[in-house]
Amino acid sequence: AQSVTQLDSQVPVFEEAPVELRCNYSSSVSVYLFWYVQYPNQGLQLLLKYLSGSTLVESINGFEAEFNKSQTSFHLRKPSVHISDTAEYFCAVSEEGGADGLTFGKGTHLIIQP
């Protein structure tokens, strides 16, 4: 069965600084990887996903994530953050051919400081 670890529960950064939110997974087979964003008192929204092909995937609002099979990682990055990026970010994994569906990490709270 798969598992996912988000090591940082909170990440404070200054506005316009770069940020990286870390995600590591564990699985013995090929995986699909997702990042979701949750704004206060709302549900989760899909930010980006890796299914196959290019290991670098991008979102429409400037985030990107790179699938690294050897490191079993799928870290989320943005070169310059804005106040509006303040939110909770969840990494999720599912296995190709697996029966367990999506497994979510515990989330990372991104705090943007002016």
Place this chain on the structure above:
Amino acid sequence: DGGITQSPKYLFRKEGQNVTLSCEQNLNHDAMYWYRQDPGQGLRLIYYSQIVNDFQKGDIAEGYSVSREKKESFPLTVTSAQKNPTAFYLCASSRLRQGNQPQHFGDGTRLSIL
């Protein structure tokens, strides 16, 4: 626009009372899910359903019940047996449970105890 509608947004429960949270989707998805979210604990799966008239327990099903009489609807009942029901409840759906299918989320219901 297709999506998932959860109601009510806020709900209060008295001691010993059962309450039902509504979840409706018009995405024509087969799979639906209920999650509970507590601060710092990420998302925990309560129940899921992959087809009408069938559902399975998740990791924390005790004190909860569900039904799936229609493809579009997956209501969750929080029973009096759930001793700590105060949480944010999220409903989600996907085309299939397995593989590369992302889940789509509603905006949640916040349940509190009077």
